[in-house]
Amino acid sequence: MNTRRLTGEAAVYTFGIVLDTLAPFLVLPILGRYLTPGQFGLADVITATAGLTYFAVGFNLDQALTRYYYDEEDAHRRRLVTTHLAIVSVSGTVFLVLGVMGLHAFRDGLQDLPAWHWALLSVPLMVMSDQAATLFRLQHQPFKQLGLLSVRAFAWVLFTFFFLVWxxxxxxxxFIGRVAGAVFGLGASGYALRSLYALRGSLRFAIRALRFSLPTLPAAFASWGLVNAARYFLVIGASAEETGYYGVGVRLTYIVSTIGIGVVMAWGPFFMGIKQEPDAREIQARGLLYFIAANVVCIVPLLMFAREAVLLLMGSQYLPAIRLVGPMLAATLFSNLSLFLFVQISVSERTHWQSVSYAIGLVVMVIANVLLVPAMKGMGAAIAMLCGHLATAGTMWFAGQTVYTVPVSVTRVGILIVVLTGCLVSAPAMTTWFGTTFQGISVRALLTVLLWSACLAAVGPRDVVRFARTMVGKRT
Structure with a gap:
């Protein structure tokens, strides 16, 4: 296990994902002042619909590419990559045509039709740029991936700002900014990508990719539903304003999900490379414990300072979103956990368990939305999201331990869950009791440090120190 290399790549990947996620955050203060909560809610509904198309076009091909890339010799990898690009291009074209036809068929019932068109156009372009980023990751070229994501993020911010303000x-x-970001990102990486593709693909690779990816397609749709279906329940059962508040809460969770995705992006290829080693199961167990601890460490300050975060990002008219932050951050923890556990399931190639897990989570979330949204509005949707992700992670954990058992310390994980629960209960009260005075902020900061210390105690200080020394210059 080359921990130093793993840590370095994970840091660069995380920085790239943070930068890519930071782009929407940079324009949030402008969106909060130029768009009303109702308009912001409509934008979220359009984004959610485009996300459904994104999953349909992508076919989870990144997972298939990661799974089989290292099984092929160097001479065949270029044809494998070309095959995956061809599948994305064909599926993207088909869904783009069908999407345009659907928009024109229902144009009388849609608000802001141009925004729907731009959102649809952005989907295949974003899938292609994400696939290029995955390819750089598989080549262990994190800085090239960082370059692609940097250009994409910069173009997104620039074009969104220009078209919104001027x-x-x-x-x-x-969505104009999203299209521009994908185009400029691919253009900037075009020269580096040229040598990674062959002139033609392989039918064998295409069949294998589809055989791996298609069973995960229901999971992709269910995953989309876990995150986005609540927006439709809110639009129908509450109002566009409540949808906007829900969207603000979701964006605060991006900080946690970004770190989780960055770690999983590095962990997936790494673990696939060592899965045959005798201590692979122990490494997966240790990585899982550290992963949960890192998520809890990120969640604690966001919960304690949710009011300040909403004021900074969106302005005072979006303050009602504060009440949704707690359950949505907890849901993000379980969402990240599901991604990490899928690496464990991928070793056995029983990818249908992902679809089963997300389907169960989606059913739980839909039932919770039907029961809670009419009475509790946005809070009901946030609680439903938590229930859905908890059901997904629980099923994924059962599946992972069934097909590839790892020795996880239940006691240590339990301590981390207790810390998270305590923070969820105490954070809203802390904001109410102590307010935004200097003393109140100091008390919340002190409580944050204490909860961080509890997380450190859960994972074991000696283990953390030993792991840190390994990262500096040793190989284990």
Missing amino acids: WRAGISSI
Whole structure:
């Protein structure tokens, strides 16, 4: 296990994902002042619909590419990559045509039709740029991936800002920026990507990729539903304003999900490379414990300072979103945990368990939305999201331990869950009792440090120190 290399790549990947996620955050203060909560809610509904198309086009091919890339010799890898690009291109074209036909068929019932068109166009372009980023990751070229994501993020911010502030394009500016970001990102990485593709693909690779990916497609749709279906329940059962508040809460969770995705992106290829080693199961167990601890460490300050975060990002008119932050951050923890556990399931190639897990989570979330949204509005949707992700992670854990058992310390994980639960209960009260005075902020900061210490105690200080020394210059 080359821990130093793993840690270095994970840091660069995480930085790239943070940068890519930071782009929408940079324009949030502008969106909060130029868009009302109702407009922001409509933009979220359009984004959610485009996300459904994104999963349909992507076919989870990144997972298939990661799974089989290292099984092929160097001479065949270029044809494998070309095959995956061809599948994305064909599926993207088909869904783009079908999407345009669908928009024109229902144009009378849609608000802001140009925004829907721009959102649809952004889907295949974003899938292609994400696949290019995955390819750089598999080549162990984190800085090239960072370059692609940096250009994409910069173009997104620049074009969104210009079309929103000067052109007054409204909601459409968000998706114009997304299209521009994908185009400029691919253009900037075109020269580096040229040598990684072959002139033609392989039918054998295409069949294998589809055989791996298609069983995960229901999981992709269910995963989309876990995150986005609540927006439709809110639009129908509450209001566009409540949808906007829900969207603000989701964006605060991006900070945690970004770190989780960055770690999983590095962990997946790494673990696939050592899965045959005798201590692979122990390494997976240790990685899982540290992963949960890192997520809890990120969640604690966001919970304690949710009010300040909403004021900074969106302004005072979005303050009602504060009440949704707690359950949504907890849901993000279990969402990240599901991603990490899928690496464990992928070793056995029983990818149907992902679809089963997300389907169970989606059913739980839909039932919770039906029961809670009419009475509790946005809070009901947030609690439903937590229930859905908890059911997904629980099923994924059962599946992972069934197909590839790892020796996880239940006691240590339990301590981390207790810390998270205590923070969920105490954070809203802390904001109410102590307010935004200097003394109140100091008390919340002190409590944050104490909860961090509890996380350190859960994972074991000696283990952390030993792991840190390994990262500096040793190989284990």
